[in-house]
Amino acid sequence: MRNGHADAGEMNEVALPERREGFLNRRSLLVGSAVSLGALGLAGCATDGMSLAEAERVYGPVPDEKFPIPAVDVTKVDPKYFRRTVRYDTREAPGTVIVDPGNYYVYRIEDDGSATRYGANVGRDGFRWSGDAYVGRKSEWATWTPPAEMIKRQPEAAKYARGMPGGLDNPLGARTLHLYQDGRYTLYTIYASSDPESIGSGITSGCVGLLSQDMIHLYNRTPVKTKVVVLPA
Template identity: 45%
Template sequence: MCVFRPVQIFILVIAAVALAGCASGSKPQATRPAGPDPYYTAMYGPLPEERFPLPATDISTVDPNFLRQQVPYSTYEPPGTIVIDTPSRYLYLVQDGGMALRYGIGVGREGLEFAGEARIGRKAEWPRWVPTSDMVAREPERYGPLAGGVEPGLTNPLGPRALYLYQNGKDTLFRIHGTPEAWSIGRAVSSGCIRMLNQDVIDLYNRVPEGTRVVVIQAEPPMSAALPPVEAPMGTTADNPLLSF
């Protein structure tokens, strides 16, 4: 029979702890995978049940602040109101309890922005698009060939949904609509309309009825953090007139 003295037992315990530490230290540490948060990847995933199956949106080019999220929002506007903060590039759907759903948006280039109040006078799924007469007059080479309109589909500049803004019962020709150009969210690139990520405009479309009040803020807030200009990726707005609406 082996009999261990207290000193020997202490040495054996120390050795066992040291070996355990070496073993645990040899295991690779878990690291968070690079790329967008899986929560948002799922949120902007494909929608195969759509009339035109909608692919996932590549959100790797989108600032995470512009992805859909519920945020505290202090406003005098009642729940159900849409507030478009043009300088900050956010659209808010006001909720109860001082909260709002916030979506990132792309807005009109300087001089083409919408301002004031409106109502959603019409809603359309997979709408047809026709350039306005002003667009054709301003850029006849670009929009003249499209004056007859563009049929619904994945290349239609209005995307899968459009909310038509009316004032005093008349169409203002401004819309809230989708876009396949995720990189343009947070930028002033459109011909005046409010563009949203395709999955976001579907989400908003499902939440608001016709007649919803829309308030558009144009004044620059103090200490405005303007985003720097960026070059459009090859094959996008710069080359395709359909994607600048």
């Protein structure tokens, strides 16, 4: 890590992926080392929840995508991580995205004193970071390229040294928000995860994952330049 940014060789690193039918397991995610920056602590409380039947609808299949997205097995997700509207007291402007890694949530601030809250996976111990960033660019079904350091540790990743095309098994998933600071890519992202069991856990190298259906919902409402606040864990 140099000056708050991961070294170039750490870009798009997947944390300890496992084999799954010849692919890298998307249970692990992205990138590098921790960033030490200050952030403002904020709080939210739930105002309405989601029934299992509603969750099955919200997290159902998305057949019209370039790569059709299957339904989430919602029985593998703690219901407290289902998308919901919560009251949220903050000085941040509507539209701001706030990541709360200590509680495994991502919030999008609305304009009525509330927020849309999503369950998330976050960085594992030693890879968590905090601070202010912004969405520098957005990607749909992005190409993923493992760094040389990862290939050295995990030779099975070498087949993707020139890039793994977008698809259901690509670690970046259906949508990616790339986080920047001062005009520079931090190498951290908010991305789409197809692994329901990862939600509510620390498994990545600093990136933040939402269920694909939640990530599409957030992505469609989050333009480039949106402020992102990552709270201390």
